[in-house]
Amino acid sequence: MRSFQHINVFTLEEAVSVLKDSGGKAQVIAGGTDIIGVLKEQILPDYPEILLNIKAIPDLDYIKKDHEGLRIGPLAKLAGLAKSPAVREKYGALAQAARSVGSPQIRNMATIGGNLCQETRCWYYRYPHSIGGRLLCLRKGSGSCLAVNGDNRYHALFDARRCFAACPSDVAVALLLLGAEINILGIGGKRTVYLQDFFHPLGNALEPGEIIGGIHIPTPPVGAKQQFLKFTLRKPIDFAVVSAAALIVLDGGICTEARIALGAVAPGPRRFPEAENFLKGKRLETNVLEKAAGIALEGAKPLSKNGYKIEIAKTLISRALSACLENESFNH
Amino acid sequence: MSEHPVTLVVNNRRYDLEVGGRPGDLQPTHTLSYTLRETLGLTGTKIGCDKGECGACTVLLEGEPVLSCLILTVECHGKKITTIEGLEDPQTGKLDPIQQSFIDSGAFQCGFCTPGMIMSVKALFAGNPSPTGQEIREALSGHYCRCMSHYHVLEAVAGSVPKAGGTDE
């Protein structure tokens, strides 16, 4: 790897102040599972002068229940989230999503903060510099999108206009389903953004010098059943071609609350209000679930090579919904 | 600042590494897999993909399997690391039962993936002395074998389970 200075910080405030003083030359490292790869392959024209190790900050890996829900520290490991009794009890979709990431070793290293801030997996964007030079594109601030007229089989179906990269984070799909809020820290103080506002077409809501200080998930509605499902090519260790999460509340067999989220189909995870509203007030027979899945995908705008993702997404939505009804996991 | 020396405890032996620019010094950019192999001469840990996908570089960090190709050595200060070289009995030189079982089952061809696989199995057994077949496959799911020895590996692992009699499906 090209050289950088490595600095341990011991409080979040210190991290924010080093980021500010560095004038954009410092970058945070948490579990390192994404950023080390990005630096080794030099995919970006900018290279940090300083790596700021926030793992040296004590006690930021908490998973705490309180009267408002669940609070998760930015350094909580995905392995810990997948195993945590508190997460599995009421936030099952999050445990399943964390469990679906990478391999056991990756989950022992990867943090939830890093999972939300990881770079896109668009293969043009990720092209290694050592093999004939990196590829520049709109997301890197120079040129146009290479995927839109190229091989876009893993790219977005929704909401993309100039960059068609799909959001790779599995955890974000479960956090969107559960209505999570992200606590952000910067030199100007603290602010909170809802997960649905965190991902932007070309990146995320973090301003230069800001970091994720924590995540809060409100207690899900009483009786809610949830399920996260992911379609990959290589089962044990791969990014999602499409992922889906569903949450259902039934009252006397009638659906009173329905949430549907998809991952890897848009610049961020995405909810489907029309399909959700269609389910409310109905008995959830199989044909109703399939209809809802069809409604969800109605607005999809496939590119030249990713139309197949529509069928996968529909199937995952119906399966996630029916898994909620059976209260039983399709994953394993 | 991490300009102070970095102390690693590898296979119960302590190493103090100077951080700096002189030849042989530890640099902030060095990954743990690089340090183990090139600085400490512990070449049992292999580097396959060097980007987190193959599991060949798996070592135990404080007892947990991690990928040494994605860890900076300077971030391991004060940590306990176990590599494949640390599994044999230092007094008698006797191999760990998992290593012996891999040999007895012929669970490799080139052997490149073997040290990483054995480290994951070691961690599995430490936390779960009678894993099911499903748990064994799960623990090994981050390892690739280019020589297609997977079935022999499963046999070797099943043959070295500390408390046999765990339920298999």
Ligand SMILES: Cc1cc2nc3c(=O)[nH]c(=O)nc-3n(C[C@@H](O)[C@@H](O)[C@H](O)COP(=O)(O)OP(=O)(O)OC[C@H]3O[C@@H](n4cnc5c(N)ncnc54)[C@H](O)[C@@H]3O)c2cc1C
């Ligand atoms: C082989 C492989 C398979 C993978 N499979 C999956 C998968 O299936 N699903 C999936 O979702 N991901 C997958 N990943 C991506 C994996 O890197 C992330 O899931 C992981 O959670 C990143 O967390 P980290 O702590 O290692 O992040 P790091 O690599 O440390 O950081 C990633 C980015 O986040 C920033 N960052 C980290 N913490 C903060 C913070 N608190 N505030 C602000 N910025 C921060 C860093 O500056 C950096 O830009 C895979 C990666 C590999 C190598």
Ligand code: SF4
């Ligand atoms: S999809 Fe985005 S990241 Fe990929 S080539 Fe197009 S602009 Fe670049």
Ligand code: FES
């Ligand atoms: S060399 Fe580390 S995972 Fe392949």
Ligand code: FES
């Ligand atoms: S034995 Fe050759 S890679 Fe597994």
